[in-house]
Amino acid sequence: MTTDTSKDILQKFIFDNAAVRGELVEISNAWREIQSRHDYPKAVRALLGEMVAAAALLSANLKFDGSIVMQIHGDGPVKLLVVDCDANLHLRATAKLRDGAMVADDASVTDLLNAGGKGRFVITLDPRDKVPGQQPYQGVVPLVGDNIATIIENYMLRSEQMDTRLWLAADDQVARGLLLQKLPRNSAIEGQVKQATEEEDLETWNRAVMLGQTLKQPELLTTDVATLLKRLFWEETIRVFDPLHPEFHCSCSREKVGNMLKMLGKEEVDSALHDLGELGINCDFCGKHYGFDAVDCAQLFASDTTADAVAPASDVKH
Structure with a gap:
């Protein structure tokens, strides 16, 4: 297997003859692109980077054309x-961040997110093409765990009834992660000819988790995917698939921002125009600016065309 080391990489693999699968991801180019739009405190950057790695790991197994939106x-x-x-x-x-927030470099997940115990974790599965019978699904659970990996593991067990283990790490250069999942018995697993017994599946799962637990954050931050795969599972019989390549991409557009303004309603938009003269919407993901003056807004509400859209997180500025 040869890989393009200039690209970010997600490597899927399965344990031969067992209902256990795994993935390793390394995101550097896309992660630096995301950070280039913002100046986050060190502790916040690490949390967001771990979520980026986790989202890629979970999205690699989507069974529909759509996206995972992960929110804390x-x-x-x-x-x-x-x-x-x-x-x-x-x-x-x-x-x-909240206005005036002070964030220490060594702030914990609880310090940052769940100081009052009311934080929540949300995953939305959003199909791109809305077809009859296929609706967005959203799962919401309390923040249970002292790190991002544990929070997501608890979500997967509670909402998806799937044993999942994650190891995540991120700094200002790279976000990496390892995912292991114990699949339901008799799952159709690509590339497998037969499956092990239930006892053999459990033995393979426990052994894989034990090997994963030897992986510490400093090693995860400094070791590439191919080396990690070899180091962790060199004694296991695994099947490796062609690598995938995560990349930064923002789906914001003028049309989606216009649809967001239409959802606010003509009265509210007219009031904002009266106060500001022009509406300036900046995408929180990529920073792109969209300007709407009185003529632009009049054209929005003059149109009978309405379209469902997921609008970018945004700030309205003069």
Whole structure:
């Protein structure tokens, strides 16, 4: 297997003859692109980077053309973390801090997100093409865990009834992660001819988790995917698939911003125009600016065309 080391990489693999799968991801180019739009405190940057790695790992197994939107709503200094990743591993992410928030470099997840115990974790599965019978699904759970990996593991077990283990790490250069999942018995697993017994599946799962637990954050931050795969599972019989390549991509557009303004209603938009003269909307994911003057807004509401859209997180500015 040869890989393009200039690209970010997600490597999927399965344990031969067992209902256990794994993934390793390394995101550097896309992660630096995300950070280039913002200046986050060190602790916030690490949290968001771990979510970026986790979103890519989960999105790699989407069974529809759409995206996973992962959100953490906090009641501490960080009020919102959002990562959006689609089935093609197009990533974007943003974080919102409370006004005047002071964040220590060594702040914990509890310090940042769940100081009052009311934080929540939300995953939305959003199909790109809305077809009859296929609606967005949203799962919401309390923030349970002292790190991003544990929070997501608890979500997967509670909402998806799937044993999942994650190891995540991020700094200002790279976001990496390892995912292991114990699949339901008799799952159709690509590339497998037969499956092990239930006892053998459990033995393989426990052994894989034990090997994963030997992986510490410093090693995860400094070791490439191919080396990690070899180091962790060199004694296991695994099947490796062609690598995938995550990349930064923002899906914001003038049309989507216009639809967001239409959702606000003509009265509210006219009031804002009266106060500001022009509406300036900046995408929180990529920073692109969209300006709407009185003529632009009149044309929006003069049109009978309405379209469903996921609008970018945004700020309205003069």
